[in-house]
Amino acid sequence: MDHEAGDDIYYNNSEGEYNDDSSQASEEDEMDNNDAQVNNDAQLDNIDAQLDNDDQVDNDAHVNKRGLTRLTKWRAKFEKSGGKKWPITFDALGRVDGVHRPKFSSFLGDIARSEVGLRYLKWKEVPKDDKNKMWALIQQLFEIDDCRRGPIMVRLGGLRRSFRTKMFKRHVRPNLARPTVLEKVPKMYHTIVKKEHWDRFVAHSKSDEFKVVSKSAKEVLAQYVYDHTMGRGGYPYLREKLVQNKEIAADDCPSRAFIWRKGRVNKEGEYKMPVVKGVADDIAENEAKINAGSVNVEPGTDALTLVLGKERGG
Template sequence: MASSHDDDALYNENASHDDDDAPYNGNVSHYDGIVVCKEKNTRGLTIMKEVIHAKSWGRKLNIAWNAKGQPINPGRSRFVSYIGVVTRREVPISYNTWRAVPRSNKEAVWEEIESSFNIDASRKKYVLGTASRQLRSFRTVLTAKYLRDANGKIIEHPPARYAHLIKQEDWDAFIGRRKDKSFKKLSEENRQRALDPLYPYRRGRVAYADLEQQLIAQQGSQIVTLSRHILWKEGHVNKEGQIDNENVQRVWKECDALSQSFSQDEAPKHDDILARALHGIERPGRVRGLGFGVTQTDYFGKQKRSNFQSEIAKIKDMLQEQSQKVEALEQQMQEQSHLKEIVQQQALLIHNLIQMQLQVVGKQASNPNPNVKDSCTPSSPKPVEEIKKKSKKKTRKTRK
């Protein structure tokens, strides 16, 4: 789940809250090694107090999960935010990617979350994936709000708000990375892409999992999940429930048309209504219209990979067949080349015989005395009867 890209991802619906970490202003308390601010009306403080209070009594908080393996409310926001709190405490901001984070830091995050919530090992992948996103979002907040002063000059010390989380050496590495030209280029590309998304998500911080939960509650039915093209459409409407983007409108019209003549039960999931309307394959690491926490293997199953392997096998067979055809064609061309040489030799022989015949005819035509035989002209054969008579005469003489 963790992205292999640098930490330039912009804020998203599951991004960390800027106020989840208590500001360090001297008015703090310490619970189990975690700094908690005593200021009122702070969402981060409320979340921290709930979790720490439960731990102090030896209790774990419960989390509900939907059929797709995503946490849902009540409890999702608290769960995700607390993962962010713990991640910012355990993982330094100096790491540019989640892959670079040592395993020990990741395990520290998992152990803290596992000791605070009723979750089993099957949720570890989701927890660490969320931690990756939360850390990336935290770095984005730091870059946008705390990296430079009002005059645009880089601030050389960690912001006072996060002084209890960020060491000076980590801050130095953090700002050093942001001075790099390649970082600036990539960051600007991501910023421009985020300013003009093809299909802008319009539900703010409401995740697809929460949106699905709301829609199911409104219908009052016994269903536990919705088709993803319905979720995709609901995630791209404005506050009035209207579609005000041409690209989204085009996709939804196609979804609506397909839903009238297309049975999703008969088609594989990877070729459902939304896939056909968007006219594109799923990129690695996510499934469109479902939100974070649902992988392609989880949703489509292993059949997709099997189909992929099958397609590769078909391509290999086609290449082998074409290779055999090319070899046969080359053999045929070689045979034809050999036949061509024979024909050329025969043509040359016929040509030479014709030339010789022409020479003979030419000499006969140029001889004025017909009684003089040409040395090249063969003598006429004697009649058969004359040869028989001479043979008889020789036999009589021999008897005498």
């Protein structure tokens, strides 16, 4: 099964309800256990792409404040639309799809930063009241059922972690030898990051605990060398682009191997790294052999499995 960190949000809930204290505990604890704020630069490319896009200055309004200002803009857009909530739809796998998916993804990023941001060192420290507030903000603007809440909360935790990663990479790590710079909250985040939270974040980033967790996270991330180029939209967005470009039909079910390869090329159809191209070529070769019948595989095994293994698709 393919696993792309942060790409697709799965919202299946077999119980049809949400229990913030139990049903999501294991996922949130795992999120906290891997909550280092430093990664290798290659792994941060996709995180930066999403956060940079969400932090774009609104040229029409000529403002450069984040967070609170952006939430105000969301409400203004909502009122301009006649106060009608944007419906969020899901595909057969429980992933967000439809025309409002980019809007929804961007909004989640905004509230993760403005409502949580650097306020808490771990996601499980976030009070239930704060999580309830974030869910209320979502339901004010989007038409989405309560049964989808649990996985969305996990997604918000991931976005909060990505924001902290970006803050460390761009504003803490380059200034570790310049303590006077670290005494001030980065200018563009004054509206959403309080001085006390910034100071605690900086202190934590210098701690031995942080260094140990960061080292462990780097070792894990070193295994994931096949970075994709799909951005925050993930596979659903890639599929839409393939349909628009007439590379597949709307009702086609392309193979995992095909989608994996397409998700790792740039606009020119080239792979960023030779190692990725080599793996992609191996996958394509194995898929051709399977289709030709020259290689026999068991049910549930495909070219992606043959090359990358059963538990690691990305």
